[in-house]
Amino acid sequence: MRHNLSRRKFLKSLGMAALASTAPLKLVEVVYGQKIADKFTFAVISDAHITHIKGTRFVRNFDEGLKKAVFEVSFIDPQPDFVVFGGDLAQLGKKEELEHGLEIMSELSLPVKWVIGEHDFYLDMGEYWQEHVGPLYYSFDHKGVHFVVLNSILTYESWIQKFKDPMERMLNMARLDNPHGSPFMVGKEQIAWLKKDLEKYSPETPIVVLSHSPLYKIFKPWNFWTEDAEEVQAVLKRFKKVTVLHGHVHQILYHQIGNITFMAFMSTAWPWPYPVSYSQLPNAVPRITVFMNRADPFKERDGTGWSYLDIQDGYPTQYYQLWENAPRTVYYDPQLGYPVDRDYQDPARRIPPQEHY
Amino acid sequence: MVRRIFMLAVMGFFLGTGLAQADEFTRKDLEKWQKAFMAVVKEGERLFHSPLGSNKVSCDMCHPNAANTHPETYPKFQKQLGRVATLRDMINWCIQNPLEGKPLPLDDPRMIALEAYITWERRGVPLAPGKH
Numbered sequence: 115m116r117h118n119l120s121r122r123k124f125l126k127s128l129g130m131a132a133l134a135s136t137a138p139l140k141l142v143e144v145v146y147g148q149k150i151a152d153k154f155t156f157a158v159i160s161d162a163h164i165t166h167i168k169g170t171r172f173v174r175n176f177d178e179g180l181k182k183a184v185f186e187v188s189f190i191d192p193q194p195d196f197v198v199f200g201g202d203l204a205q206l207g208k209k210e211e212l213e214h215g216l217e218i219m220s221e222l223s224l225p226v227k228w229v230i231g232e233h234d235f236y237l238d239m240g241e242y243w244q245e246h247v248g249p250l251y252y253s254f255d256h257k258g259v260h261f262v263v264l265n266s267i268l269t270y271e272s273w274i275q276k277f278k279d280p281m282e283r284m285l286n287m288a289r290l291d292n293p294h295g296s297p298f299m300v301g302k303e304q305i306a307w308l309k310k311d312l313e314k315y316s317p318e319t320p321i322v323v324l325s326h327s328p329l330y331k332i333f334k335p336w337n338f339w340t341e342d343a344e345e346v347q348a349v350l351k352r353f354k355k356v357t358v359l360h361g362h363v364h365q366i367l368y369h370q371i372g373n374i375t376f377m378a379f380m381s382t383a384w385p386w387p388y389p390v391s392y393s394q395l396p397n398a399v400p401r402i403t404v405f406m407n408r409a410d411p412f413k414e415r416d417g418t419g420w421s422y423l424d425i426q427d428g429y430p431t432q433y434y435q436l437w438e439n440a441p442r443t444v445y446y447d448p449q450l451g452y453p454v455d456r457d458y459q460d461p462a463r464r465i466p467p468q469e470h471y
Numbered sequence: 472m473v474r475r476i477f478m479l480a481v482m483g484f485f486l487g488t489g490l491a492q493a494d495e496f497t498r499k500d501l502e503k504w505q506k507a508f509m510a511v512v513k514e515g516e517r518l519f520h521s522p523l524g525s526n527k528v529s530c531d532m533c534h535p536n537a538a539n540t541h542p543e544t545y546p547k548f549q550k551q552l553g554r555v556a557t558l559r560d561m562i563n564w565c566i567q568n569p570l571e572g573k574p575l576p577l578d579d580p581r582m583i584a585l586e587a588y589i590t591w592e593r594r595g596v597p598l599a600p601g602k603h
């Protein structure tokens with residue numbers, strides 16, 4: 115009852131009632147209609163980057179992205195089992211931003227599995243998050259799948275210590291192209307915890323790891339990178355079905371390394387260029403990824419969105435909901451042994467906006 | 472034939488007077504000019520990473536290292552504007568929209584600095600005017 119009331123109120127406050135029957139939601143119903151027993155669904159919202167301007171003012175553009183995602187996820191019918199938030203709720207880790215972001219997210223009546231991003235962390239080193247959101251890393255079981263949430267955005271202590279105040283540290287971490295930045299890492303302590311956490315699970319148990327940064331190395335200058343990724347991958351090696359899902363890159367991105375399938379989340383705030391678009395430095399962008407469309411700068415919500423995932427037989431399918439583009443579906447293909455795009459994987463079927471340069 | 476000889480004679484006359492040295496420059500000049508240019512690039516980099524509008528948003532948030540600004544493709548047709556636009560038009564478009572700010576005059580030193588930085592980050596990429 116409370117949930118219905120608040121949802122209606124929320125709807126009104128956004129003036130978006132007319133949106134209640136948008137295409138993405140229909141698509142969900144079709145998928146649910148198949149009623150396959152060993153399958154479940156969760157939604158993903160990521161990289162909201164709520165930005166405080168002054169007093170009660172926040173950047174309208176980014177507020178609207180998060181509100182739109184929350185609104186649409188609220189109307190998936192039937193509701194997914196839970197929602198993953200992929201990190202970077204705030205832009206500069208400010209109490210005002212985290213509070214405002216949490217307030218928008220509180221309109222969801224579903225449980226939320228929180229992943230912390232560097233923008234939430236480097237002002238107070240995770241203090242507010244742990245007090246008001248939850249632990250920085252943890253694990254849980256869901257319908258036969260073991261989920262692990264990592265805090266992958268730690269870095270060298272010497273870098274953390276070199277700033278005169280917390281805001282200077284935050285600003286330096288927030289700048290993606292900072293030539294004096296510092297690489298993300300999971301760290302010894304958490305890797306030891308991960309080993310112990312996984313000990314009791316058999317190699318047949320499907321594992322889903324949720325992290326903010328990709329747990330592989332794409333492009334160090336923008337921190338599309340985790341310094342100790344190989345050590346984490348090694349711990350996951352004995353499992354047959356491993357999926358790593360991450361935020362941070364604000365784009366469609368997928369990859370396969372050995373037994374591990376990687377997939378990225380979209381941002382609700384803005385899209386990022388693929389590192390191939392920076393002509394001055396080499397990159398390791400996965401070759402199998404079919405890029406998202408280049409964004410139209412005249413459409414504020416283009417290149418942003420949310421997604422939902424099915425886990426079936428321990429294998430992931432991600433349905434990207436793109437607000438100004440046709441949805442994209444990326445799934446792990448057990449025959450091929452890597453993830454593919456349902457519509458565009460064949461190079462002959464690609465379209466001009468997918469070319470980034 | 473007579474004409475060719477005449478031309479050669481005229482050219483010889485000019486070369487002989489030493490006027491050809493008027494726009495010669497030294498290695499030192501080159502260094503000085505490069506330094507002057509790089510100072511503007513540096514200022515452009517600073518502006519690109521600063522909130523130039525009214526909402527604390529800066530260009531680098533969406534364009535790290537000025538990626539996805541494609542200066543080599545300008546001027547080009549922008550269907551949303553319905554005309555051939557310049558890089559400076561698009562810089563102003565992003566100042567007015569994502570940054571919620573006021574457009575810069577096209578000859579404003581800040582506009583020139585932004586253009587210098589954006590172009591510098593794209594150095595070496597062949598010109599491709601009109602490309603989408």
Ligand SMILES: [Fe+2]
Binds near residue numbers: 161363
């Ligand atoms: Fe982010």
Ligand SMILES: [Fe+2]
Binds near residue numbers: 202231232233326363
């Ligand atoms: Fe991030």
